[in-house]
Amino acid sequence: MSIIEEEKPKLIATKIWKCKNAECKAWVRDEFANEGEQACPICKGPMHRSMRHLPAVQNKIKKAPKKPKSEWE
Numbered sequence: 591m592s593i594i595e596e597e598k599p600k601l602i603a604t605k606i607w608k609c610k611n612a613e614c615k616a617w618v619r620d621e622f623a624n625e626g627e628q629a630c631p632i633c634k635g636p637m638h639r640s641m642r643h644l645p646a647v648q649n650k651i652k653k654a655p656k657k658p659k660s661e662w663e
């Protein structure tokens with residue numbers, strides 16, 4: 591018997607844009623959306639703000655860790 595550790599991603603409430611068309615399942619993360627009015631990438635219809643619980647994404651921008659200035663050796 592082995593124990594498999596299941597990694598459960600944390601779900602966080604994320605702002606999204608959702609297509610107003612009920613038959614269209616398109617949505618886009620707010621952070622990836624353009625500013626202003628959103629048009630559905632699939633049906634080109636209007637979109638509205640919504641929330642969705644999504645697994646946390648790792649930061650797109652890698653922050654370079656500050657290296658402590660080492661003294662001359």
Ligand SMILES: [Zn+2]
Nearest residue numbers: 609614630633
């Ligand atoms: Zn749509």
